Amino acid sequence: MPETNAAQHDFDPSFFDRPIDRRGTYSAKWERYPGDPSAATPADWIAMSIADMDFQVPEAIIRALQKRIEHAIFGYTLVSDSTLEAIVEWLRRRHGWSVEPEWIVISPGVVTSLALAIDAFSAPGEAAVVFPPVYTPFFHAVEQNHRRVLSIPLSLGPYALRPNRDTRSQTASPACVLRPMQESADGHGLRYRIDFETLERTLASGKSRLILLCHPHNPGGRIFTREELSTLAEIARRHDALIISDEIHADIVFTPGAFTPLASLPEAAERTIALWSPSKTFNIPGLRVSYMIIPNRTLRKKVQDALQRLHLQHVNALGLVAMEAAYRQGEPWLDAALAYIRQNIEFVRSAFLRALPGVRIMEPEGTYLVWMDLSDLPFDAKERRRRILEEAHVAVNFGEEYGPGGEGWIRLNVAAPRRRVEEGVGRLIRALSPMSDPRSSC
Numbered sequence: 001m002p003e004t005n006a007a008q009h010d011f012d013p014s015f016f017d018r019p020i021d022r023r024g025t026y027s028a029k030w031e032r033y034p035g036d037p038s039a040a041t042p043a044d045w046i047a048m049s050i051a052d053m054d055f056q057v058p059e060a061i062i063r064a065l066q067k068r069i070e071h072a073i074f075g076y077t078l079v080s081d082s083t084l085e086a087i088v089e090w091l092r093r094r095h096g097w098s099v100e101p102e103w104i105v106i107s108p109g110v111v112t113s114l115a116l117a118i119d120a121f122s123a124p125g126e127a128a129v130v131f132p133p134v135y136t137p138f139f140h141a142v143e144q145n146h147r148r149v150l151s152i153p154l155s156l157g158p159y160a161l162r163p164n165r166d167t168r169s170q171t172a173s174p175a176c177v178l179r180p181m182q183e184s185a186d187g188h189g190l191r192y193r194i195d196f197e198t199l200e201r202t203l204a205s206g207k208s209r210l211i212l213l214c215h216p217h218n219p220g221g222r223i224f225t226r227e228e229l230s231t232l233a234e235i236a237r238r239h240d241a242l243i244i245s246d247e248i249h250a251d252i253v254f255t256p257g258a259f260t261p262l263a264s265l266p267e268a269a270e271r272t273i274a275l276w277s278p279s280k281t282f283n284i285p286g287l288r289v290s291y292m293i294i295p296n297r298t299l300r301k302k303v304q305d306a307l308q309r310l311h312l313q314h315v316n317a318l319g320l321v322a323m324e325a326a327y328r329q330g331e332p333w334l335d336a337a338l339a340y341i342r343q344n345i346e347f348v349r350s351a352f353l354r355a356l357p358g359v360r361i362m363e364p365e366g367t368y369l370v371w372m373d374l375s376d377l378p379f380d381a382k383e384r385r386r387r388i389l390e391e392a393h394v395a396v397n398f399g400e401e402y403g404p405g406g407e408g409w410i411r412l413n414v415a416a417p418r419r420r421v422e423e424g425v426g427r428l429i430r431a432l433s434p435m436s437d438p439r440s441s442c
């Protein structure tokens with residue numbers, strides 16, 4: 001009988017405060033210099049880039065892995081009913097989503113699933129719609145599979161999330177709706193919105209029948225409302241389009257219940273391939289395990305055939321063990337991690353607003369990523385990059401890599417001990433302060 005939610009640790013912030021040196025583990029985040037993989041990172045480098053956390057994983061994962069390792073045979077491993085049950089329970093408990101075990105298709109990674117689904121549901125030369133700025137591999141997964149990217153940039157504006165007052169339908173009424181609001185200088189209320197009008201026109205013209213959604217949105221941290229998701233699904237239905245919804249950040253959400261899985265909406269379920277993983281949630285991306293949720297039997301069969309064709313149906317045995325332990329026993333750790341991350345975000349926001357008021361910060365509704373607009377600072381892109389990498393010795397992700405609309409922005413990963421975040425932010429502020437310009441004569 002598997003253990004259920006037994007690890008009742010009372011995590012206090014000191015658990016997440018512990019500085020763990022990740023050098024010497026070939027960490028992609030800590031040991032790779034942006035833009036030059038062959039260059040070693042400086043000794044005093046602070047990595048706030050690639051999306052993994054600097055926190056130790058829940059004890060329950062470590063214990064489960066140790067037990068499995070002690071068995072000392074690591075043969076090809078099937079996906080157990082117990083693992084599927086742990087996923088189903090997690091989705092029901094955390095997201096109120098009822099999923100049938102047979103809808104779940106295990107795969108080694110979310111980007112692998114993304115590429116595979118693009119390949120399964122479009123032909124070479126066809127186009128896939130993306131909403132930039134967006135996670136860079138969205139572009140790669142399309143282009144490297146010889147499809148075309150059809151960019152429909154997100155609209156950027158001050159939008160407020162308001163409780164929905166529509167009481168006509170109790171069950172179908174979304175919890176929150178997005179409404180335009182007044183501009184504010186510090187970026188308060190700055191959010192992305194999908195340009196549904198252009199999407200409708202694009203699909204109506206027959207240019208594409210495949211939509212790639214990043215929900216929650218990386219890099220902007222948006223959690224699309226039920227109303228927005230429903231609009232998206234309706235447009236897709238009218239034009240017989242499929243939606244691949246990358247929901248890898250779904251558990252990193254600061255308001256319980258704010259996240260709606262796209263395929264949990266009846267109007268979306270039959271045309272959605274949802275991509276999930278415990279990897280962001282529990283900091284285990286190196287264990288290479290993820291899954292797709294595909295309610296539509298025909299679509300699911302196509303994806304399963306594509307996985308077989310590439311012989312990707314077997315995943316890492318340790319990844320499966322870690323996933324099950326995380327979903328069954330990792331909840332207290334996750335809740336504590338979310339509270340800690342939320343405070344880190346608040347620290348970053350207030351530190352920048354105080355010291356560099358020209359910087360506009362998008363408050364993430366989810367993810368541990370802070371997306372900020374530096375374009376009002378008096379430097380060009382090259383000088384911005386030089387100051388950040390060569391003066392501050394802080395690794396960030398530069399907005400240009402996220403496609404149109406990313407220019408002038410940076411993305412900061414704040415899933416790290418507070419002291420490390422304070423040090424990184426302090427260095428960035430000093431390096432980006434116009435006064436620190438060595439060539440400034442005044």
Ligand SMILES: Cc1ncc(COP(=O)(O)O)c(C=O)c1O
Pocket residue numbers: 051108109110111112135214218246248249277279285290
């Ligand atoms: C939106 C999104 N999708 C996918 C991934 C990567 O997933 P995987 O490592 O499972 O391929 C990331 C990692 O940062 C991400 O942010």
